Amino acid sequence: MSALMTVEDVRHLRTGAHFLACTIDPTAIYVYAEMIEKAMENRVLELISIDELATDDLVVAIGMVTQGLLIADMPPVGDEFIGCIRAIEANLGRQVRAIYSLAAANINGIVPLMVGLQSSLPVIDSDPMGRVFPLISQTTLNIGHVPISPIALMGVTGERAVVEAENPQRAETLVRALVTEMGGWAATAMYPCSAGQMREHGVHGSISRMIRIGEILDAETSVGRKFQQLAEFLGATRIARARVSHVEGLSRPSDLGLPALPSSVTLVDERSGQIIRLEIQNEILLALVDGAIAAAVPDIVSLLNSEHGTVVNIDDVRVGDVIDVLKITAAAQWYSEAGLDLAEPKAFGIPIEHPRRQHA
Template sequence: MTQLTDADLLHLATGSQFLACSVDADWLAEAFERVRAQLELGHSLPEFVAADELDDSEHVVSVGFVNNGLPPSDLHPVGDEFVRSVRELQTELGVTFSGLIPLAGANINVIVAVETAMLLGVPVIDADQMGRVFSLLYQSVFTLAGLAAGPLAATGPTGESAVVRVTEPLRAERLVRALASEFGGWSATALYPMTVAKLRAHGLHGTLSRNIRIGSILHSPDPLDRKYRRLISEEGIRRIIHARVTDVTGLSRPAPPGQPDRPSSVILEEVGSGRIIQLEIQNELLMLMVDGAVEAVMPDIITMVDPDGARVANFEDLWVGHRLDLMMLPAAPEWYTDKGLELAGPDAHHILLRNRHRRHQ
């Protein structure tokens, strides 16, 4: 059990953005600043623990934002929404949660877990249920294990809240997404309550430590090529493509009902070879093709770095003429099983992505 430091927080945020490459990087930055503001008010960063440091009989819960399928609303959180959801779920279950895990092991929900833990005075656990970011809350290793998503508690931006007695993760997804819409755009959700024993058996462990390591590499004083060599040798990056954006196209194609959607396609040219790189995007980077052949596809992790300063890039950096370094790394092994691919692979996403993937198999 260790205490998170200011440096850990910075590296955690950077590593979480690296593994997300998300449309809402501004919200991650805003959550980071809320944590910094709490530190100035006298709060301390939470303890950082591995699941095996807690007793099997203790209870833990996941926390995360769920939106209504649209870009984040103008109703921004004030910081106590997750505290309320966690406390209402404790009351519903008659238990006290001994630690928190993020709904996803990347992007804003990692920092949300830190913020909520520091306000509640409980540890953040070095684990999560996705090992990256997926769009849907049931795309979880807990779903693969047959665990219940609820009961759950949700709080909206205006202070309205609800406790939902639900078990099946797909049903929980639909209900929380509907609540987020009624709340005004998003829901601060506490879900997947379980014992530490179940978390130890079925969670993905060491994922937040990985984020800290990635962030520390990117923030290190090493030259860019040294940083990239370390990402390859230490963190499993399997390929880096240096490319320049040549075209950005929004595609008019609807997502399946109930699924969030921000679809677009980006064309880049690889520096030196001139090969054509195509990115398919729907809230996150779903697929990367090189000269029409699939190089990486969900659940693979695809991310981008701006070589000018080794800064993690996001969708706002996808403008014509901009040079970016595209990186690919594997997701957790659970996502490459038959059940994992069914839940979060190409067949679980947009029909156009599915068809393109199959044409190039």
């Protein structure tokens, strides 16, 4: 069912998008949330279910692609995404009927709300990741063989491009090169598809889920109560409550052209003595407990302050901090063979298979 979003929804969405990414730098999420709240003073923002669209309606993914430049350092001026949507429409000769988030976390979890306000297009409560991944080819639409292109881009300097590439990995390479040349980030519209394709291959309830997570974490309740509600709502489990003993930057190389800040964090569970190790590449990719895999991408690993129940930014982790390390299961599509091929640790250059992979 469609619903008109409120300012409170946006604030909770901001927190939920932050939690599901446990991002390096959440500044852009908060900048966009403020912009959206201001724009909602005189505009209506409609959130719809994919089922409310006709099967052949054209829908398109909206998202930021970054390559070295933090969006908060040079924010968009406002017309970039509208230009991308118009370029897709011109390329396909069809009108876009609704937009959806490229990812259900971090900045791309919230950007489509601003675009919905600017364009008067409804925002679909679905996405093709169910979390955030660094590569535009790492989507459930790719798993379902839905074409990624045409891809429209508009960068920092106002330059525009349209990429047509059948292979998603090749599209990734071309888009990254363009984003670098365009100044470090680009607004993009991609994966233009029918509502029927999105219904079949997307992850649904994405925005509603982020809002509900935000409601839980923003509430004036105890950390224990917050965790209990996250467990009930998301099936979240606590890997450990542990104290940070070591933070190591560039602990392993990133040689696959991935947008990454490789690092590792070691923690000690002071009650059990267990050693927890987190391997990070923008997001947390791997959590080990005494050397055994406790969580591995595509699992979602997030960090909460053990005293306040607030999200801990990866970049803010310091020796001596006591942190709750949480695991959330990703969308079911990611645990298929095709999904694991795209998103298990090996896809990020870590020579480990996900424990769920089935061997013939």
